[in-house]
Amino acid sequence: MITTDLSLAKSELQRNAIIAIPTETVYGLAGNAFNEVAIAKIFALKQRPLYNPLIVHIKSAGYLDHVAKDIPQIARQLADKFWPGPLTLVLPKQVVIPDIVTAGKDTVAVRVPSHPMTQDLLQQLDFPIAAPSANPFGSISPTTAQHVDSYFAQDLNVILDGGTCQRGIESTIVGFSEGKAIIYRLGSLAIEAIETEVGKVTIRTLDDHAPAAPGMLSKHYAPKTPTVMSVDIPSTLAAYQGKRIGLLVFQSVHEDIPLNHQEVLSPSGDLEEAAQRLYAAMHRLDSLDLEVIVAEQFPEIGIGQTLNDKLRRASSD
Ligand code: TXA
Ligand code: MG
DSSP, X not given: OEEOOHHHHHHHHHTTOOEEEOOSSSOEEEXXXXXXXXXXXXXXXXXXXXXXXOEEEXXXXXXXXXXXXXXXXXXXXXXXXXXXXXXXXXXXXXXXXXXXHHTTOSEEXXXXXXXXXXXXXXXXXSSOEEOOBSSOTTSOOOSSHHHHHHHXXXXXXXXXXXXXXXXXXXXXXXXXXXXXEEEEEOOSSOHHHHHHHHOOOEEOOOOXXXXXXXXXXXXXXXXXXXXXXXXXXXXXXHHTTTSOEEEEESSOOOTTXXXXXXXESOTTOOHHHHHHHHHHHHHHHHTTOOSEEEEEOOOSSTTHHHHHHHHHHHHOO
């Protein structure tokens, strides 16, 4: 049920049921992070492999030491600067975090979400919330309560409706090695913003067989409709002539394609607006029974890099 009833959400979590929660990035499938039974339900519902760890959502930076230890100074600095917000830190875990949450790793991924409804909920709970994005493994992440409902209506008593996610793309995941920051997953916090704070960072290269973060699996966030990325829309359209084409473009419509088969993400050229709308646009185009979705490459700056990364994963075979 789609609802805004926080006390119902709270009591579901307290009896170790799973609910959907809004965050500023995407919706999450949430359960008590201290309870193995609740966490097992998340993995089962999402059909997520057990080797793929979850993010633990905490109420404030002040709570970090309850779930993580040996926290490097630059991690604290990033937390102070960007929390609440779309930044996830990977840190050595405290024993209270069950192994199933971290897929047996000795590190835990942690963030403080900024969505007011989920902040409110976290403040009322005496445990943190583990939550992956609220989509079946490998499919497009949800940015509205309706998206979650279309995936899991039968399975959830509570889908907390917090409106459209403000950021629309998952959090940026940062780990640490020898006091230096390493980006494990590009997300809605731009690399440049992190580098302004802590200097040059490394981006960990993709490794399909042992991904550092499964957000890095090459095929991810994928529409069911075959998707191709393009730097030159007219020539890609020519290559697919005669097919039913969906078009996902940054700024401007193309005359050759029916308007309702197009999604223009930001007419003014604002990458943050494009990010906010990307997944909803993919969801809609994917529902039209098209033969191919042609997605325009974004400028490789700021979260344009993240958007291109998501498109590459949506389009790879
Ligand atoms: O924005 C977000 O981060 C959303 C909202 C709901 O908070 N959550 C999200 O969760 O995207 P999920 O499960 O879809 O992605 C979590 C990512 C996965 O790629 C996972 O491998 C990585 O975090 N991760 C979790 N724990 C990790 C760890 N200890 N080391 C490295 N990566 C980790
Ligand atoms: Mg996900």
